[in-house]
Amino acid sequence: MDSLWTDRIAAGALGMRSSAIRDLLKLTTQPTMISFAGGLPAPELFPAEELAAASAHALAEAPLATLQYGPTEGFGPLRELVANWVGRLGIRAPTDQVLITAGSQQGLDMLGRLLIDPGAPVAVEEPTYLGALQAWQTCQPHYLRLPIDEDGLDVDALEALLASGVRPRFLYIVSCFQNPTGVTLAPERRVRLVELAARYQLPIVEDDPYGELYYGGQRSTPLAAIDIAMHGEPRYVVYLGTLSKLLAPGLRVGWIVAPRTLVDRLVMLKQGLDLHTGSMAQAVAYYACRDGLLDRHIPRLRALYGERRDAMLAALASERALPVGTRWTRPDGGMFLWLTLPAEDDAEALLARALAEQVAFVPGRQFHPGGGGANTLRLNFSHSGPPQIAEGVRRIGAALRVHA
Amino acid sequence: MDSLWTDRIAAGALGMRSSAIRDLLKLTTQPTMISFAGGLPAPELFPAEELAAASAHALAEAPLATLQYGPTEGFGPLRELVANWVGRLGIRAPTDQVLITAGSQQGLDMLGRLLIDPGAPVAVEEPTYLGALQAWQTCQPHYLRLPIDEDGLDVDALEALLASGVRPRFLYIVSCFQNPTGVTLAPERRVRLVELAARYQLPIVEDDPYGELYYGGQRSTPLAAIDIAMHGEPRYVVYLGTLSKLLAPGLRVGWIVAPRTLVDRLVMLKQGLDLHTGSMAQAVAYYACRDGLLDRHIPRLRALYGERRDAMLAALASERALPVGTRWTRPDGGMFLWLTLPAEDDAEALLARALAEQVAFVPGRQFHPGGGGANTLRLNFSHSGPPQIAEGVRRIGAALRVHA
CATH class of the missing domain: 3.40.640.10 (Type I PLP-dependent aspartate aminotransferase-like (Major domain))
Structure with a gap:
């Protein structure tokens, strides 16, 4: 019976894969989880x-x-x-x-x-x-x-x-x-x-x-x-x-x-x-x-997200558990920064430990059409407030320590 | 320059055609036009x-x-x-x-x-x-x-x-x-x-x-x-x-x-x-x-559209310009009825004359993936009130007379 529909899947649709981000979002709705995974706007600013x-x-x-x-x-x-x-x-x-x-x-x-x-x-x-x-x-x-x-x-x-x-x-x-x-x-x-x-x-x-x-x-x-x-x-x-x-x-x-x-x-x-x-x-x-809502609203977004970006950069700079050689981008705007671990590290393995520590992010391999990027990860800074950002980075540090 | 993009159209998209209905809808926004063309709900009932x-x-x-x-x-x-x-x-x-x-x-x-x-x-x-x-x-x-x-x-x-x-x-x-x-x-x-x-x-x-x-x-x-x-x-x-x-x-x-x-x-x-x-x-x-809006609202739709269906059936039955042998469906619901002219008639040619008379419908060929249906047309009865329906059918009759 199952083959009734599956036998008829079009060639282009046979290789479809689900998005790790979307699947993760389902995991990260628990209130104790700090999520840097999604690309979500700050809900408290919704007009x-x-x-x-x-x-x-x-x-x-x-x-x-x-x-x-x-x-x-x-x-x-x-x-x-x-x-x-x-x-x-x-x-x-x-x-x-x-x-x-x-x-x-x-x-x-x-x-x-x-x-x-x-x-x-x-x-x-x-x-x-x-x-x-x-x-x-x-x-x-x-x-x-x-x-x-x-x-x-x-x-x-x-x-x-x-x-x-x-x-x-x-x-x-x-x-x-x-x-x-x-x-x-x-x-x-x-x-x-x-x-x-x-x-x-x-x-x-x-x-x-x-x-x-x-x-x-x-x-x-x-x-x-x-x-x-x-x-x-x-x-x-x-x-x-x-x-x-x-x-x-x-x-x-x-x-x-x-x-x-x-x-x-x-x-x-x-x-x-x-x-x-x-x-x-x-x-x-x-x-x-x-x-005129856009003209009133965008400055609010800039002010809040700018603070959050700063909070994440500060938390990363002071997190001592990050391995020597870890580097990250310093975006002038937007919602994400990109963290590169030493080449031997694996962000997907880190994610499993991070979820246990109640923090989420997206492993970088997802964004590489050719595979690769195993030691990279994406961090969203728009969705969480500065204290959560500090705590979330600390939890990533803890997940890295388990590894070390 | 024009070929920059057109040279790159995917095989599946090369044969796309626009919808006659959508193109017609653009023509039929004039207030003097009576349109039986679209499949539009009655706007006066929008809750x-x-x-x-x-x-x-x-x-x-x-x-x-x-x-x-x-x-x-x-x-x-x-x-x-x-x-x-x-x-x-x-x-x-x-x-x-x-x-x-x-x-x-x-x-x-x-x-x-x-x-x-x-x-x-x-x-x-x-x-x-x-x-x-x-x-x-x-x-x-x-x-x-x-x-x-x-x-x-x-x-x-x-x-x-x-x-x-x-x-x-x-x-x-x-x-x-x-x-x-x-x-x-x-x-x-x-x-x-x-x-x-x-x-x-x-x-x-x-x-x-x-x-x-x-x-x-x-x-x-x-x-x-x-x-x-x-x-x-x-x-x-x-x-x-x-x-x-x-x-x-x-x-x-x-x-x-x-x-x-x-x-x-x-x-x-x-x-x-x-x-x-x-x-x-x-x-x-x-x-x-x-x-509970659906339970309150659907009876209103049924009452109004039922009247309009009846109005259209009555107008067609009394329209003397319809050629001998013209037949139409008597739907028990929905928004459309289907009119079949004698085999030698052409609904697309009729539409051109009907638009001049300020009434619109959709020629039936549009709904035939194999061509065919040249002598058929679709009439919507949900969007216009009974007086407009009567007048619209009269105008279709006038367009048919021009032909005869």
């Missing part, structure tokens, strides 16, 4: 009252736009609002090139389905965002893995690859405060990358969920803005953004700013996927943002 | 105040469940509520076999990606739901087209197909008040269909968005309930349901009740698609339904 007011507005003033079927492209006023929002960053694109998606995760899924055939080469940073690897599991790309350092993607390595004649379907990059490492592509590399895209006809998928969350310093210029400055329109870069880290992930509202040649195909594809993103979520997001 | 109250409750009482990332499977209390809701119909399945989707459209997309390889045989009614054909465009199935009559799917034709040795990946069926024809699978055919599924090991995807919307008569027993009654658990039938027609499509909340062997794979797939369905929409749906 619940403002969103309740926006929801009441939307249902009273625009019940049809909130409850009826809507256009696949997204709720018009929200698309315009997003066009203005990204326009402030230099991503000046017409509103009809802005599409609303169910979070940027859906944008990744759509781009994979549109652009990846089985075995097709796709260039990614290594390590890279686990959710992209999951989105593209059923498309079965061949990953071209590019190294990153403190200044983000190694653009020399990319140039060498392109110069060798390889033509990836696209390069996928998290350009600011990368997930999982927290590093940001340096300004001069940004310009060079867009120049390389033009020279070698390389499409770029820029995923930028964290760019607004900088703690000191300033907003990096998106690759999409550089592309538009150079070429007068979105040409080489598809840009993905989201409200998940800026307001609330539960809305599932993100966006794609796409070159014109992609817009119609993305819309046709999305029509088959879900008809359109939730009207209510879009209307609530629109009414909230129209009233 | 906006009740949903505003549910939204306020959700954000005040459960801000985390409403705003934070949630489980891919869906919001636990909503899954339980859905399990109870479908349990009343005899679909008695454990809560962990109920998954929340972004409308049933996403369920169709997920099942296609999971079960269809290019060229794989998939059995469908002809005509069938256009949204399913769109969802599976990139999967490129080979459709095995089965005739339907006033009692729904011709089960003899299916049996002949199966007896000939063909093994479809699954049969897709809209079992109640089918979209587009409005016909319902007769009770004795339901039992025979599930028996055939068991005899020939045929998986069935049962799409049931309209089953609660009966106007006289009673609720048909879902195939899924018969499957469970015969086999003690969901075995041959995957069941798709949605709140889109019962509360509001803008929520994008639907569900899948799946055989156990499919559950994990559906969850893994959905994780890559959008992580999870919108938390806010799920929480609002839960708080609204927990307070």
